[in-house]
Amino acid sequence: MRTVTIADVAKHAGVAVSTVSYVLSGKRAISATTRQRVLDSVRVLGYHPNAGARALASKRAKVIALVLPLRAGMNLPVLMQFATSVVTTARQYDHDVLLMTADEGPDGLHRVAASALVDGLLLMDVEIHDPRVPLLRRLAEPAVLIGFPADPEGLTCVDLDFARAGALCADHLADLGRREIVLLGAPSVVYERGTGFAERTMAGFAEAAARHGLKAGAWPCEESFDEVHAAVKRLLDERPGLSGLVVHNEAAAGHVLGALRILGRRVPEDVSVVAICPDDIAERASPALTSVLVPAEDVGRQAVRLLMAKLEGQSVPESTLLEPRLTIRESSR
Amino acid sequence: MRTVTIADVAKHAGVAVSTVSYVLSGKRAISATTRQRVLDSVRVLGYHPNAGARALASKRAKVIALVLPLRAGMNLPVLMQFATSVVTTARQYDHDVLLMTADEGPDGLHRVAASALVDGLLLMDVEIHDPRVPLLRRLAEPAVLIGFPADPEGLTCVDLDFARAGALCADHLADLGRREIVLLGAPSVVYERGTGFAERTMAGFAEAAARHGLKAGAWPCEESFDEVHAAVKRLLDERPGLSGLVVHNEAAAGHVLGALRILGRRVPEDVSVVAICPDDIAERASPALTSVLVPAEDVGRQAVRLLMAKLEGQSVPESTLLEPRLTIRESSR
DNA sequence: GCAGGTCATCGAAGCGCTTCGACGCGAAGG
DNA sequence: CCTTCGCGTCGAAGCGCTTCGATGACCTGC
Numbered sequence: 177m178r179t180v181t182i183a184d185v186a187k188h189a190g191v192a193v194s195t196v197s198y199v200l201s202g203k204r205a206i207s208a209t210t211r212q213r214v215l216d217s218v219r220v221l222g223y224h225p226n227a228g229a230r231a232l233a234s235k236r237a238k239v240i241a242l243v244l245p246l247r248a249g250m251n252l253p254v255l256m257q258f259a260t261s262v263v264t265t266a267r268q269y270d271h272d273v274l275l276m277t278a279d280e281g282p283d284g285l286h287r288v289a290a291s292a293l294v295d296g297l298l299l300m301d302v303e304i305h306d307p308r309v310p311l312l313r314r315l316a317e318p319a320v321l322i323g324f325p326a327d328p329e330g331l332t333c334v335d336l337d338f339a340r341a342g343a344l345c346a347d348h349l350a351d352l353g354r355r356e357i358v359l360l361g362a363p364s365v366v367y368e369r370g371t372g373f374a375e376r377t378m379a380g381f382a383e384a385a386a387r388h389g390l391k392a393g394a395w396p397c398e399e400s401f402d403e404v405h406a407a408v409k410r411l412l413d414e415r416p417g418l419s420g421l422v423v424h425n426e427a428a429a430g431h432v433l434g435a436l437r438i439l440g441r442r443v444p445e446d447v448s449v450v451a452i453c454p455d456d457i458a459e460r461a462s463p464a465l466t467s468v469l470v471p472a473e474d475v476g477r478q479a480v481r482l483l484m485a486k487l488e489g490q491s492v493p494e495s496t497l498l499e500p501r502l503t504i505r506e507s508s509r
Numbered sequence: 510m511r512t513v514t515i516a517d518v519a520k521h522a523g524v525a526v527s528t529v530s531y532v533l534s535g536k537r538a539i540s541a542t543t544r545q546r547v548l549d550s551v552r553v554l555g556y557h558p559n560a561g562a563r564a565l566a567s568k569r570a571k572v573i574a575l576v577l578p579l580r581a582g583m584n585l586p587v588l589m590q591f592a593t594s595v596v597t598t599a600r601q602y603d604h605d606v607l608l609m610t611a612d613e614g615p616d617g618l619h620r621v622a623a624s625a626l627v628d629g630l631l632l633m634d635v636e637i638h639d640p641r642v643p644l645l646r647r648l649a650e651p652a653v654l655i656g657f658p659a660d661p662e663g664l665t666c667v668d669l670d671f672a673r674a675g676a677l678c679a680d681h682l683a684d685l686g687r688r689e690i691v692l693l694g695a696p697s698v699v700y701e702r703g704t705g706f707a708e709r710t711m712a713g714f715a716e717a718a719a720r721h722g723l724k725a726g727a728w729p730c731e732e733s734f735d736e737v738h739a740a741v742k743r744l745l746d747e748r749p750g751l752s753g754l755v756v757h758n759e760a761a762a763g764h765v766l767g768a769l770r771i772l773g774r775r776v777p778e779d780v781s782v783v784a785i786c787p788d789d790i791a792e793r794a795s796p797a798l799t800s801v802l803v804p805a806e807d808v809g810r811q812a813v814r815l816l817m818a819k820l821e822g823q824s825v826p827e828s829t830l831l832e833p834r835l836t837i838r839e840s841s842r
Numbered sequence: 843g844c845a846g847g848t849c850a851t852c853g854a855a856g857c858g859c860t861t862c863g864a865c866g867c868g869a870a871g872g
Numbered sequence: 873c874c875t876t877c878g879c880g881t882c883g884a885a886g887c888g889c890t891t892c893g894a895t896g897a898c899c900t901g902c
Contacts, residue, residue: 179623181858192882197860204861207880224623229858232887239626242608248591253585260579263610272626275575275608277596290512290557293572293605307537400793401763408716430734434767460733514888525852530890537891540850562888565857 180223189217200225231292238271240483241294243285243308245278246302253339254426254453254472255300258322261476262298269484271295277424282311289317290298296483298322304372318486320479324372328494332486334479337497338373338452339380339466344502345422345450346384346392348466352419352448352508356391358411360432364396377424377452391417404431404436412439419447420508423465424454430461433507448508455503463506474498513556522550527529533558564625571604572625573816576618576641578611578634587599587759587787587805588633591655594809595631600815604628604772615644622650629816631655635666637705651819653812657705661827663821667812670715670830671706671785674801677835679717679725680753681799685781685841687753689724691744694757694766697729710757710785724750730761737764738771745772752780756798763794765839781841788836796839807831 183296186193191210198204206214217223231237236407242262244255263273274294278301285308288294295317299308302323309325321333342359349357359381362374378394385392393415397407412418421436423429429451433443441447443463451458451467458467475498482492519526529535532537532547539547550556564570575595577588596606607627609617618641618765621627628650632641635656645652646663654666675692682690692714695707711727718725726748730740745751754769756762762784766776774780776796784791784800791800808831815825 179625182860183858193859194861194883195881198881201860204881205879209747222623226565226621226858227624227626228561228564229887230860230891232559232565235860235862235887238562239607246589246596255581256585256588259608260610263579264612267613272621273608274572275592275596275606277593279597280600287557288605290514290555291560293560365843401795462734509881516888526889527853527891528851531851534890537851538849543850559888562857563890565859566888566890568857568890 179226180221182223182225184221185214185217185223188221189214234345235292237292237295239274239294239375240266240271240298240480241274241285241288242275243276243297243299250382253456254470257454257472258300258476260482261473265477265480269480271484282308285311285315285381289315296320296487298479302372315426318483320483320486322475322479324405324495330494330496332482332492334475334482335373335498336470336475336500337385338376338500340497341426341452341500342377342382342422343384344346344389344468344500345452346381346388348450348502348504348508349420349422349448350384350388350390352420354390354418354448357385357420357422358392358415358418359394359422359424360397360407360411360428362396363398363425366396368455368468374424381422390420397423397425397432399425399427399431401431404428405435408435409439412441416456420446421449422452423449424452426451426457426470429453429457429465433461433463433465443507444509450502450508452500458503458505461507464509466503466505468500468502471498471501512559513554515558516555517554518547518550518556521554522547540575568625570625570628572607572627573599573604573629573631573813574607574618574621575607576609576611576630576632586789587803590787590805591633591809594806595813598810598813601811604817615641618644618648622648629820631812631816635705651816653816653819655700655808655812657828663827665807665815665825665827665828665829667815668706668802668831669808669833671709671833672716673830674785674833675710675713675715675755675757676717677801677833678785679714679721679723680837681783681841682753682755682839683717683721683723683779685753687781688721689748689750690718690753690755691725691748691751692727692736692755692757693730693740693744693761694727696731696758701730707757714755723753730756730758730765732758732760732764734764734767737761738768741765741768742772745774754780754782755785756782757785759790759803762786762790762798766794766796766798776840777842783835783841785833791836791838794840799836799838799841801833801835804831804834 182193182196186196196214199206199211266273297319299318300322302321302325304326306325312319313330321331323335324333359378368375423432436443436447442448449465451465453467455469458465478496485492513527515526519529529547532539532544599606618630630650630652633655635654635658637659639658642658654664656668657666692711699707715725756765769776769780776782782798784798786800788802791798811829816823
């Protein structure tokens with residue numbers, strides 16, 4: 177049983193190969209009757225265009241690369257939601273997704289781009305000084321970045337507006353009458369790596385706190401229960417008047433609540449807690465956390481759309497910031 | 510700047526196109542001098558073979574599909590480790606990985622296979638009665654499954670030997686002199702879905718417990734802290750003599766320890782706890798959990814190897830069970 | 843010293859598809 | 873009535889690569 181080719185379809189429908197191609201691509205007008213005949217033949221024979229041949233002739237592989245930082249330190253649920261939404265959205269545009277890990281580095285990107293395996297690139301977890309960015313600028317293939325490098329000039333970047341998110345949290349705590357607040361952030365290694373989003377959150381938070389005249393501070397925060405516990409203990413020792421906490425660290429959020437409980441602080445009576453994390457984590461915590469969600473699905477969808485637009489040759493904004501949304505739950509009032 | 514083709518390389522090296530091809534594929538003997546000349550030209554010109562053309566001519570895309578269950582209920586870190594190891598291993602065989610979500614279903618598999626987009630398939634999270642299995646049997650493309658359907662006849666399946674894992678846990682607890690033990694498993698929805706590994710663990714556990722003459726039981730277990738807490742409370746009420754616990758649920762493992770602490774049971778003095786989960790979770794828990802790790806990386810590597818072997822036309826075992834390893838930590842003695 | 847065999851290389855035929863230019867035909871316009 | 877146009881369709885030329893058979897050149901061994 178040989179695989180069905182476009183020539184088989186053409187013969188079966190009694191038309192030329194090119195006619196079948198035009199029916200399938202819609203790039204030229206075809207009469208309704210012919211179109212229907214061809215479509216029927218396609219169905220009857222179970223025809224699927226050969227991806228390689230199509231790519232070769234059209235110079236479009238209909239595949240995009242998704243470069244994921246498959247290493248420790250990232251929040252997995254978010255990554256997954258993101259990946260899912262990228263795959264789903266790409267399929268809506270009739271594209272598939274090639275999975276790459278960041279540790280293939282710039283060479284890997286160059287390889288898939290140069291071999292025309294993919295038409296475009298989606299890079300996640302872009303760092304401030306990302307070695308891949310200079311390459312991207314040189315590449316013919318369009319790319320969309322999740323996150324912002326130091327100089328986004330000429331690139332296309334998408335992200336949650338973390339500065340607004342940080343500010344939103346501070347605003348909320350201020351509204352609740354909390355006067356002394358602290359931001360518990362990512363593990364210190366993340367800051368050292370210069371991942372932009374952590375810093376932008378801090379900046380937005382600090383700005384809003386200052387605007388409200390609050391006493392505010394920001395601490396990095398590790399992810400194991402013991403380390404979180406120790407950090408919260410130190411925090412409460414240094415800031416006995418602490419009444420508001422923003423946790424920008426998905427893995428630590430649950431532990432923070434546990435630590436506060438053990439250390440005799442009631443949430444939300446004594447301390448209001450707000451997290452910047454995916455909804456599922458916030459909801460599962462006890463008490464449920466007021467949170468600004470990282471809209472991983474939106475980011476993925478938006479990123480794919482931008483990439484598709486670029487593939488069409490349309491021009492797109494350099495920077496797309498997604499508006500954060502605060503959901504109020506039990507942990508703050 | 511047109512992209513460099515094999516013809517450019519041939520001209521630059523002063524040889525025929527086919528010679529370049531043979532140098533690159535190694536499928537025919539080429540003299541050392543010619544080979545070197547060609548390789549130099551490749552380097553100088555920055556040649557990358559066009560993936561589409563290669564696929565078309567050779568009928569090999571050098572891409573495999575990885576079908577991931579990107580939905581709730583799976584353990585994300587494990588999934589990630591697995592995905593990473595698949596991508597890394599595939600690259601070692603000079604293959605790339607196309608990411609697919611399970612929700613494209615059998616049609617999606619058929620599409621990528623029929624369009625020759627991929628040469629083979631790797632399916633994760635195979636269920637007992639998986640609708641994709643009949644399709645796989647019909648497909649020309651080789652496939653490797655992670656997990657076991659009801660009838661693995663004619664397929665190629667890889668998994669941790671969960672029965673041995675369950676038994677290993679029971680053995681360990683018996684060795685410690687624990688006489689009354691319980692297995693806390695996956696959320697009940699997982700059992701209802703008929704995911705084989707959960708049941709096989711239970712079977713192995715029960716068999717070993719019986720062999721040691723232990724009083725044993727098995728409970729499903731949800732994943733939120735509150736539900737875990739409630740379940741553990743109920744468990745202790747019903748089985749006041751409980752002295753050994755096996756937790757086969759990565760998300761709940763940490764919560765179980767917390768619940769025991771709150772309910773006044775010391776670990777490991779009163780209750781020894783063993784988990785079946787990735788090492789990182791076991792290590793991060795407090796006290797650190799004795800655990801049987803799910804060797805996600807091994808599974809991924811092994812699965813890719815099997816798939817590559819099948820692509821070479823070699824015959825491979827229908828079933829590959831990976832031996833579990835128990836790591837003893839603080840939570841049991 | 844020549845038949846037979848290697849070894850290294852070449853040329854050309856596809857692989858299955860897209861796309862461009864051409865063509866025939868009926869309708870519209872002069 | 874003849875030209876012009878546009879619509880629907882066709883044929884053929886690639887796209888860049890692999891692979892098969894062919895061709896010399898060079899050894900062997902009798």
